[in-house]
Structure formats: structure tokens, C-alpha cells
Amino acid sequence: MPNQKNHKQALELPIFKIISQVATSLQIDAYVIGGFVRDYLLQQQVPVKDIDVVAIGDGIELANQVAKSLPLNTKVQIFKTYGTAMLLHNGIAIEFVGARKESYQTTSRNPEVKPGSLEDDQNRRDFTMNALALSLNTSNYGDLIDPFNGLKDLKSKRIITPLEPKITFSDDPLRMLRAIRFASQLQFKIDPICLDAINKNAERIKIITNERIVDELNKIL
Missing domain, CATH: 1.10.110.30 (Hydrophobic Seed Protein)
Structure with a gap:
């Protein structure tokens, strides 16, 4: 399992550079989070089927602008209830969401959502191994963001x-x-x-x- 802090090699798919460039133009920070990062760190040789991107800002706008940077006919599905958007690129479903914090009522698993920081968004993840994030920002592209020692939990x-x-x-x-x-x-x-x-x-x-x-x-x- 890779030990280093930076994992640029995980972001070799061209789509990551496109997302990074678009996020930079929109002046927002963006990160890959969740299962893609987990599976990479576990060195699982599985085809990439989906990628989750969290934006510190408007995730839907990021998705729309990324779609415009891709070949014509790339459509964006928007789910306003959850503040998410998804597009399909080269057989990979890429979901975009603005970083958020959530609060729940005891009678429902549907949360009340407010804008938040990256750590707020990592807080709401189910497990530490799924809260691991890789930066898509030019200043620290590929850096692992791991506030909950998820890498340590993966190793153990x-x-x-x-x-x-x-x-x-x-x-x-x-x-x-x-x-x-x-x-x-x-x-x-x-x-x-x-x-x-x-x-x-x-x-x-x-x-x-x-x-x-x-x-x-x-x-x-």
C-alpha cells in the first residue's frame, strides 16, 4: 500500500486534469473522494466505474463547466434535491457535489444540508477509509487529505x-x-x-x- 503523501500517479486519467483546470478557472478547490481513492490505496486492480468529486463551492456548476470541456453530447444529470450532478465520460460515472455538512431528523435518513468545508464533507462520510481525498488543486495536486487516519485504518x-x-x-x-x-x-x-x-x-x-x-x-x- 502506498505510503507517500502525494499520489499524482493515481490521477493519470485525463479527466482529472480537465476537472483541475476547470476548477482553477472557477476559483474553487476540488478533490476526488471516496471509493476511487480507497481502491487505489488498496491497490485493487479493478476497472474504474465511478468517481466522486467534491467541490468547495458549487459542484453543479463545476460539473456543467467540465461537460463543456468534453466532447459534444456530454450531458449532465442534475439532482437538485441532493445538490449533486453526474456526467458519464468514457464509461465512468463522475458525480460532483459541493462540500456540505448534514444534520438528520430521527425519523428519516434524508439530511438537512448546508454548505461546508472539505473536512465537514469528510465528517459526513460513512467510514474513515471512504473519507480519504486526493487534491485536484494545482498547488498540491495529488496530495492525500486524511484527517481521520483512514490510511492507517486501511492498512490495519x-x-x-x-x-x-x-x-x-x-x-x-x-x-x-x-x-x-x-x-x-x-x-x-x-x-x-x-x-x-x-x-x-x-x-x-x-x-x-x-x-x-x-x-x-x-x-x-
Whole structure:
């Protein structure tokens, strides 16, 4: 597993330079975050199917301007409810979102969303290994941003949440099933504190629709 702070070699796909250039022209910072970064650091030889980009600013505008820099007919799907946008490029689904912080009601997994910093956005991620980010900014292109020691958790094959597990799982109970899925797929161990929080929040799964539960279970099997 790569140890260095800078990982420019992870960003060899031309689309990353395009996003970087567009973000610079818009004077906003942008980062790759989530599964792409995790899988690269795990050195998993899997085809890239999706990339998540977080912008410190208007993620939808970034997506629109990136699409204009790509061949004609690149369409952007906008999901206003969640403040996200997605485009398809060379078979890769690229999702753009403005950095945000979230707060939840006890009766729903749909959050109230406010603009936030990169760390706010990393805070809201399900697990530390999925909160890892790579900079697309010209000043530190390829630098790993890891405020929660996600790289250390990857190396120790440990699944743990950025925030208190009871908060993370109560806010979005589907994450409990995601913990089990990642443990199964990656052969990782769920941290005992997380396991305890899963047991204590098991009843919260009732607020999740059956369709979402079945979808997550199918990914486990």
C-alpha cells in the first residue's frame, strides 16, 4: 500500500486534469473522494466505474463547466434535491457535489444540508477509509487529505466511522449494512465500538425502505 503523501500517479486519467483546470478557472478547490481513492490505496486492480468529486463551492456548476470541456453530447444529470450532478465520460460515472455538512431528523435518513468545508464533507462520510481525498488543486495536486487516519485504518483492515459510530449509524442506519458489506468484500474487521453501535441501533433499520435494504443485501451476497 502506498505510503507517500502525494499520489499524482493515481490521477493519470485525463479527466482529472480537465476537472483541475476547470476548477482553477472557477476559483474553487476540488478533490476526488471516496471509493476511487480507497481502491487505489488498496491497490485493487479493478476497472474504474465511478468517481466522486467534491467541490468547495458549487459542484453543479463545476460539473456543467467540465461537460463543456468534453466532447459534444456530454450531458449532465442534475439532482437538485441532493445538490449533486453526474456526467458519464468514457464509461465512468463522475458525480460532483459541493462540500456540505448534514444534520438528520430521527425519523428519516434524508439530511438537512448546508454548505461546508472539505473536512465537514469528510465528517459526513460513512467510514474513515471512504473519507480519504486526493487534491485536484494545482498547488498540491495529488496530495492525500486524511484527517481521520483512514490510511492507517486501511492498512490495519479496520472499519471505523469518522464520527462517533452511534451518531453515524443513527443518522443513516443503512451504513450498518454497508459496514457488513465492506467487511465481507474486503475481508476487513468491523471495529468493536462500531459493532456495539450496530447492535444498539439495529431497530433504526426500520426507517430504511425495503428496496434500499434489499439492494444492500444483494451487494453483500
